[in-house]
Amino acid sequence: MFKIIWLENIKIAFQSISSNKMRSLLTMLGIIIGISSVIAIVSIGDSMKGAMNDIYKDIGKNRAFLYFYRMDDIRSTDFFYYDDLELLEERFGDKLSYLCPSESVQSDVTLNKKTIKLNMECIDAEFDKVQEIKMLYGRMINKNDIDRKSKSVVLEQNAAIKLFGKENVVGNTIRVKIDNNLEDLLIIGVYKKEVSPILSLLQGPSTTEDSYIPYTMPYPSSYGFSQLDIFINEKYSVNSVGDEFLSYVANLKNRETENYRFYTAQEDQESADGILGGMSVAVAAIAAISLLVGGIGIMNIMLVSVTERTREIGIKKALGARTNDVLFQFIIESAALSALGGIIGTALGIGLVMIGGAFISIPIVVNPSSVIIAVVFSMIIGIFFGFYPAKKAAKADPIESLRYE
Amino acid sequence: MKMKSNSEGIVMEKMISIKNLNKIYKAGSVEVHALKNINLEIDYGEFIAIMGHSGSGKSTLMNILGCLDKPTDGQYLLDGISISKQKPDELSLIRNKKIGFVFQAFNLIPRTNVLKNVELPMIYAKTKPSQRKQRALELLEKVGLTERIHHLPNELSGGQKQRVAIARAMANNPPIILADEPTGNLDTQSSIEIMELFTNLHKEGNSIIVVTHEPDIAEYADRVIVFKDGIIIEDRRTERGCLK
Numbered sequence: 001m002f003k004i005i006w007l008e009n010i011k012i013a014f015q016s017i018s019s020n021k022m023r024s025l026l027t028m029l030g031i032i033i034g035i036s037s038v039i040a041i042v043s044i045g046d047s048m049k050g051a052m053n054d055i056y057k058d059i060g061k062n063r064a065f066l067y068f069y070r071m072d073d074i075r076s077t078d079f080f081y082y083d084d085l086e087l088l089e090e091r092f093g094d095k096l097s098y099l100c101p102s103e104s105v106q107s108d109v110t111l112n113k114k115t116i117k118l119n120m121e122c123i124d125a126e127f128d129k130v131q132e133i134k135m136l137y138g139r140m141i142n143k144n145d146i147d148r149k150s151k152s153v154v155l156e157q158n159a160a161i162k163l164f165g166k167e168n169v170v171g172n173t174i175r176v177k178i179d180n181n182l183e184d185l186l187i188i189g190v191y192k193k194e195v196s197p198i199l200s201l202l203q204g205p206s207t208t209e210d211s212y213i214p215y216t217m218p219y220p221s222s223y224g225f226s227q228l229d230i231f232i233n234e235k236y237s238v239n240s241v242g243d244e245f246l247s248y249v250a251n252l253k254n255r256e257t258e259n260y261r262f263y264t265a266q267e268d269q270e271s272a273d274g275i276l277g278g279m280s281v282a283v284a285a286i287a288a289i290s291l292l293v294g295g296i297g298i299m300n301i302m303l304v305s306v307t308e309r310t311r312e313i314g315i316k317k318a319l320g321a322r323t324n325d326v327l328f329q330f331i332i333e334s335a336a337l338s339a340l341g342g343i344i345g346t347a348l349g350i351g352l353v354m355i356g357g358a359f360i361s362i363p364i365v366v367n368p369s370s371v372i373i374a375v376v377f378s379m380i381i382g383i384f385f386g387f388y389p390a391k392k393a394a395k396a397d398p399i400e401s402l403r404y405e
Numbered sequence: 406m407k408m409k410s411n412s413e414g415i416v417m418e419k420m421i422s423i424k425n426l427n428k429i430y431k432a433g434s435v436e437v438h439a440l441k442n443i444n445l446e447i448d449y450g451e452f453i454a455i456m457g458h459s460g461s462g463k464s465t466l467m468n469i470l471g472c473l474d475k476p477t478d479g480q481y482l483l484d485g486i487s488i489s490k491q492k493p494d495e496l497s498l499i500r501n502k503k504i505g506f507v508f509q510a511f512n513l514i515p516r517t518n519v520l521k522n523v524e525l526p527m528i529y530a531k532t533k534p535s536q537r538k539q540r541a542l543e544l545l546e547k548v549g550l551t552e553r554i555h556h557l558p559n560e561l562s563g564g565q566k567q568r569v570a571i572a573r574a575m576a577n578n579p580p581i582i583l584a585d586e587p588t589g590n591l592d593t594q595s596s597i598e599i600m601e602l603f604t605n606l607h608k609e610g611n612s613i614i615v616v617t618h619e620p621d622i623a624e625y626a627d628r629v630i631v632f633k634d635g636i637i638i639e640d641r642r643t644e645r646g647c648l649k
Binding site: 008015016019311312314316317318319320321322323324398399 | 493
């Protein structure tokens, strides 16, 4: 049985690569560029997906909004009243983990000659059960606040600092304008809003501060809401509950399902992922062309190397090297050359993405499998494009080779 | 000496036995009859010089003896093996085990140190690394290059290179050392040293065939075979050979 002298051939290969450093580097350049772009693109794609995931986590993964859609003649019955909310809660039970009109009130707040724009998001009790809220002081809005329509507010940390110059402002009041009436709201809690870096990057510097108020407080009991904020219980599929919810609402309001839209963060994320995936594939295909060019570069230099070392091949054959000894020597050299290019390319690609990621402060995702695939693939390129030159060397006639000058 | 017994009793086996050997090169429509009906026998332990001008056929014989080339017809027995129908890889194996080459141009592997050069035939013979190194060190001591084992070929003088080549030729302890104009690229002093090295190796029992066109060099051998136009015109014992 034929046995390949692996270790010796690998040593010879690296010796040959290191004795022609400049040439080896130039030869590897095609592979380096190809692999680094593939790695960079794949990891940009993965990082973007990760960042998108973070955005939708901020919004709420199983969160949905129901609102009017393609409605030419809006009737008063199209809106959602307190009765409707009760009906929906009863009908859907544990399929929904949260249901609340989606409303918010904006008002200027002035205190100690400092004015801020405050956005008051109307929420139901237990909002903190479905969405992670990091409370710093005091408490979140509860059932009692909702029932009593209590004039309470939970301020975001920044609003507290801007108005009072400190974080713990529980027990203080702020004066806001709701529906042209001035109201004094009691601060019952302070929380810290955590926004993913990508989302804050997309939103830019914010000019308004955030807060939460009970949704029952600003609106009279006859008020009709146009939009609902829904969290679907994780045990159920967002899509099927969505379909059921939509048809129930349409039926309730004597409308077609097309007249309302059940928007989920999930569907947005899926389409964004799809676009990112498609882009990655397209750009990776272009990068693959540079790998092909890199492979041809390797073949070219291996042919030169074989010609240059004709005499060496002759000597080795005279000393007892067999066809496969010579064949594998050159194939291993070519594979080592391109695998080395692949490793350098991988490092370069990851480096580039990390630098880019540091600039826009996105957490970088590098998939270990893509690194392994890149290095193995570049090695395969080396074996494939090194085969012909190696075959040429292996078939050389020892007498002719020994005579070669 | 190797002995072989058959029904007729004990018969001495020759190291090399050539019968009616012909080599014809075809270059397009022109045929060159490089070797014509050569008959030659060489015993184990002989020190032979093969002489002749260029085109005499001595290089062709050298290639055939070295199993680098195959005869067109005729018989060539080397150490009991008939060389004629072997595939290239089988010939590689025979060269590896049976022949140690020493070339005019030294033919050391460039960018590879002296020790690795000497180890190379043993790598192809799949000798264990530890054994390989030990053997290489022994051989380099024998040729007086212990101090130079980590040098690269381009850091050595011509005479030193040829010593490395001789150590490498001996690596697998082959029955024949085949030297093609071993002093062709050397000055007189180095040539004398190399030929004395061959003489010592011969005294230790190695068989040596030197191809040369220099009569002075040929005189180191015990037997001189002279080629002209593809035939042997002279096969004589030298003074040294006669003294034995």
